[in-house]
Amino acid sequence: MTLELSSHVLSFSKKLFLSVIVLFLVFAICFMAFQYRREKEYKIELLNTQLQNYNDRLNDFLRGKDTLNLRLLDKYVHEHTLDELRVTLIDKEGKVLYDNIEQNPLYFSNHLNREEIKEAISQGSGYSINRQSESLGGEFFYSAQYYPNTNYIIRSALPYSVSLVRHLKADSHFVWFTLIVSLVLIFIFYRFTHKLGMSITQLQQFALKADRNEPIDTDLQGAFPKNELGEISQHIIQIYRRLHQAKEDLYIEREKLITHLQISREGLGVFTHKKQEILVNNLFTQYANLISDKNLSSTEEIFSIPELQPITDFIAKNKERTISKEEKRMSIVIDKNGRIFSVDCIIFQDDSFEISINDVTQEEEQARLKKQLTQNIAHELKTPVSSIQGYLETIVNNPGLPREKINTFLERSYAQSNRLAHLLRDISVLTRMEEAPNMIETEQVNLTVMMQNILNEVALELEEKQITASNFLPHGLTVSGNASLLYSIFRNLTDNAIAYAGTGISITVRCFREDERFYYFSFSDTGIGVAPEHLSRLFERFYRVDKGRSRKLGGTGLGLAIVKNAVILHGGTIFAKNNPGGGLEFIFTLCKE
Template identity: 30%
Template sequence: MTKTLVSIALWALGGWLLGAWLGAATGWAVFALGLLAMVLASGLQLSRIARWVRNIDDPPPPSIGPWDEVLAPIYRKLKQNRLDLQERSRNFQRALLAAEALPDGALTLAPDKSLLWCNQTAADHLGLDQGQDRGHSILNIIRAPEFARYARQDSWDKPLILHLNRGGQTRTLMLHLAPYGVGQFLMVTRDITQIERLENTRKDFVANVSHEMRTPLTVLSGFVETLLDLPEEAISAEQRRHYLELMAQQAHNMQALVADLLTLSSLETTPNGPGTPVPVPALIRTALTQCQALSKGQHRFEVRVDDTLQVIGQDSELSSALSNLLTNAVRYTPAGGTITVTWERRPDGGARYQVRDTGIGIAPDDIPRLTERFFRVDRGRSRATGGTGLGLAITKHVVLRHQAALDIASTPGAGSAFSIVFPAARVGAAAVRAADPEGHAA
């Protein structure tokens, strides 16, 4: 504005000087021409400003006279606002990426509890399609009466445990609603299916251990009370010895149970190391010696062992697995039966350890449950022979830790075949005969 007034004043002064020299008409003509030039210049400047407004993100045009002082602060403010908007957009995108990376699901709901947004985890948990479900009430999306009652509450101090069946599979979710913003709601979902399964397994495990310990403890307690209550002359030395032998047997059963529990716990919690070459043939022969003693000559053993095959792994774990399969064969094979032990190389370079018996066999429905803790096909027979019900569970863990597979085939009344199949990467050859100086096998 000041520049404009100064320009008008200069043109007026010039017109007055020329008017004093050349006449008033000339002075006014010069003044009029000056004002016209200023109007034309201002129009040109306004035209350039109009073109800039249509592309306002570009810098304003230079040298536009008095408009420079007006447009410069406007442009600086627009530029700062644009930078602030970009930073907020980046922060928003970072927040969305962080929400997508959450291990839990997150949903935002409108005041009427219609879906505004959810991350991919929540979509997976609840089977949502963001394109189709956005704007629809969450009560129509999650059709469960317990969720409807939970969502219609005024406050949510505790989460809701919800069991949803999708695709034939039941998933357990923990949902928690919380108000935020102005009348909006945030819902967090967490998949606790595995946690619930582990908790149920823990409860079953504790119940099974308690049940397994109750029988020997009851026997021990009963005999101890009998020996304490009866006078010495009331029972003979033979009866007393018989009672003590039964007590010792029950104590041994509890020791075996505790030992197997400790082994199973160690397998589940100990990191799996790289392993060392294990002489499997030697482990098999040791297990055979123990099982032949358990058999007491009642069974016929056939053994086919490749002495050149060894496995990379943990010898104590493999010894337990090999022995468990042999022990089970002895326990479940009637007297006079045959137990066949095979350790051989497979065509694919792997190796197979197999124990085949002519025992009572296993029903097809029971085979998938054999590796469950404390599961027994014949509880009475297993207890009578001192089984803990943990042998195959231990074997399964050992097999998994050695990247092997446990195969079970059985026909009721015709026997069973338990096989541990090791991959080729775990199998090596061991020299069992020394080489002579000529390089030939001795």
Template identity: 30%
Template sequence: MVKRYDPARELPRYQRLRWRLFASYLALILLTAGPPVVTFLLLERTVDEAVLTELRKVADVASHALEPHLGDMERLAHEVQRLREEADLRLTLVTADGRVRVDSHVEGPVDAVENHGTRPEVMQAMQSGRGDAIRWSATVQEPFAYSARRVELEGEEAVLRVALPYARLASRLEGLRASLFVALGLALLLGGLLSLLLSRRLTAPIAGLRLVAAELARGNYAVQVPEVPMGELRSLAESFEELKVQFRDKLQQVEEDKMLLITILGAMSEGVVVVDAASRVLLANPRALSLLGVEAVWSRDDVEGRLLLEMTRNPGINELVERTIRTGAPEQAEVSVSRGVVRQLAASCAPLQEQGMNRGAVLALYDLTQLRQLERVRQDFVANVSHELRTPIAAISGWAETLTAEDMDLPPFVARNLGRIHAHAGRLATLVEDLLALARVEAIGVEDVKQDVRLRRLVSEVLSALRESVEEKGHRVTVAVEDSAEVIRSDARAIEYMVRNLLENAVKYTPAGGRIEVRAALEEDGTYVMEVEDDGMGIESRHLPRIFERFYRIDKGRSRDVGGTGLGLSIVKHYATALGGTVEVRSELGQGSTFTVRLPESSPVRGESDQPS
């Protein structure tokens, strides 16, 4: 999990801007002090090289001056002492085995002087003919600059070494070095103090602004922005002040909007619940708590942050919301809630999307309890009334038919009225049957027991019952049922009613000489499709959305003439829905109509094909 930055927390010392600036200034000072030190070191080296160069020249002169006396040791010792006194030189003659034969700075016998064969300048002269060195002399206990040259002494190789005292020059260089380092130390100290003061002066306003940012992060918008004397930081401080004002105004606006939203949600008659992508409740209005039966347990603030399932204890609602979050598509369902009072709720869920990502969902709940109770009362009333009307209507129809059929001498107007009574009684009987069928399908749906329904045979039977009307109008009826769709395993009563009603409508509303076609096929996904098409008068587009409503008639006068009840298509839709399918219509005025019934995964069974009708 990513850690959020807390501007109020104390930073480690090495991360503070003040110490970083101080370290930067100090490093700059050290870099500035580097060139003088390097220059001094180069100067020391240059002085040493100059001393050695002059000493080589002196060594050459001394060698030429002493060369005539190398065979006479007494004379040689005398000349060596003379050169010492005149030129303040130290002269030493060393044999190849390192023995000292003459040394101008040794009084008395030189046999006691330690062997010089290991002296670096002597070793170098013996090897290459010349050697130089600046070092501490163990013999006279002071620093010297040496230059040695190889010579011949009594027929053997020897080394003549010339030395100059280096103490005075070394002392001056040491003093110069000490002065340089003291000056550099003072400069570093003074620069460090100035760097510390400057870094503190630069970072003090920034530290103040940092504290202001920490207070703003805590929600303290009354904090005062400190005065800053410098240009860029003054602009930054002014920006902080403006940002503080904007934050305060925005927060106030958000609070006002939140209160307005809470007020609106509190006044809504629908329940609203907002959840995040993890199905945790972000917001729930009081009506939602009431509909879910949890207002006595939790308040609006209590449910925020809880899982939706924990709040609702309803798997149906939870599954609906999770499916919406997962697919990003709106979902609807009717659910039953039994916490406290049993309620029927219509749940509608829509996704909350941001930049194409599902951030959660909004759940709207509508109370359908009273509506469903009224529907049940209406259904019971219609069923009861229909049952009660069945017997008297049958009696009226029977007596009217009996009186009309008997060979009785009735006045003409009585015979005509008896015929009307019989016709209207038949229409009432049809209406009652339709009402009972609608009440039955609304109450119990379809039968759980499925049967093999042979569609071609069923269509033939229905057409046989309608033969008189078909022949009277001269309709051309075509049946095209694919072998794969010949047998459908479903509720026989529902299939029979849908086929009969759609064919009756096609016969009734298709003019004489018209064409009617019945088609059935099985699609690749297992959906069973049945279509009834005619080239009749068609339906205006404004009527199509309401064509399946009960008692809805396009032309009430014509529907009355052809004997329609206004319930047939509504029953067809209820049956299709109960079977898990759909029914739809395509129609244009004057071009005929096509009714399509789709039953998903109807499990059709192949059977022996009947002869086409």
């Protein structure tokens, strides 16, 4: 409906053209009418002046006569008259004394009521146009003049014939000239308004497309005429294009920022000075619900959480202008529901503010584990060192010890030194994996051959404990990785099974699945297994299920930790479970590349 109505509405240029043309035509018509009337009046006045001159000459003729001699008067009129001119002599009382057409004066009625006579008596002269003659019939142009010196009114008249009408008619040349000039001006103005209309129409189309966010034609800029409005329109389009490009750039940057905030590992919320949400990511909502004692239906409800009251008070102080520019940042730590959160609030110049919530539980746990690791390392190093020191001190302080006893102490010292060397080696491997994973060299490693070599290396130990080991890895199974770390994975798992699974068991290694990126491995034994409460902690450093037995067997407590870190370094995951038929099974993946 709107489109139909808009199609019937005249454009601005047509309205301007029609309104100006109407005013111009009204002016032209009024001007021509005025000029036509003025010229006609001028011709009438000119004819009246000619007749009055004739009246004056006749009066001069009568003024030299003492008495009115009609015969001499008639002779003078016939000698000096114009063609078809009618001359009438009237006294002051309106009585007709002479008429050159009707010779009998008695035939005429009193002429005081004639229009031209009235004007002549009152004003000295007068005329009447296209008046019907009461005495003779027909229409005449009358011009009368009163002469006080003779007390006569001399009236001359011409019949209102076709020739007189043409004579009194205004000249039509100026009318045609005016019409031609008007048409030329209308054409010129039409051209001007047409160009103006083109500019306005193009600018209107541009405005509509800009309002609808439609693409602007690349050739639209050249459609404007070469005038001031066209230049202004082109500048407007250039400014719009720059603004549109800036808007697109800002939109792209905004999308980048929003994407970054959504995938950020910290909860971020940006609010107006009225605490209304501007942008909040998912982690912010999750952390806020973890801190709160109830589920929040809206983000603004975080300001009612008691634990965040210091942040709320800080924002209120900013509204009261009681804090300086240097103090527009605040941080608090919240320990809630088994997690530790670091909450930061930053207030911006427009009084909007940002609240960030970081879950630092893992960092705190890592700090605790590092502290515990340091203590464990010190403890693990202290045990073999103390043993070696004790044995050697006994030997040194007792020179008379039997040779057999000395050899026993030396063998035990050697075993403890080996255990110390293995411990230092394992600590070095873990440190290298954690601190410089990108510096580890990679190559194509044949895991089938590697596993077979490991079984050959531990053949004596397997035979001693009556353990059967089966390598079901497919022929030619290769991955891209570090040969030393991949070796440590399979060797530590094998050593762990030999040391703790028991005797008379079987060990099986197989690759039970593969996809485009990963190989899926199973390393299982049929031994005694592990209690369920220990399964989740098997990969912790220095964690032992049976501490006494582990130390007796010479383990460092770092083997499975090395296995886990090496698997992670090769893009995989690992976990342990008890087999339903007995024994322990490790399920892990390794990335092909």
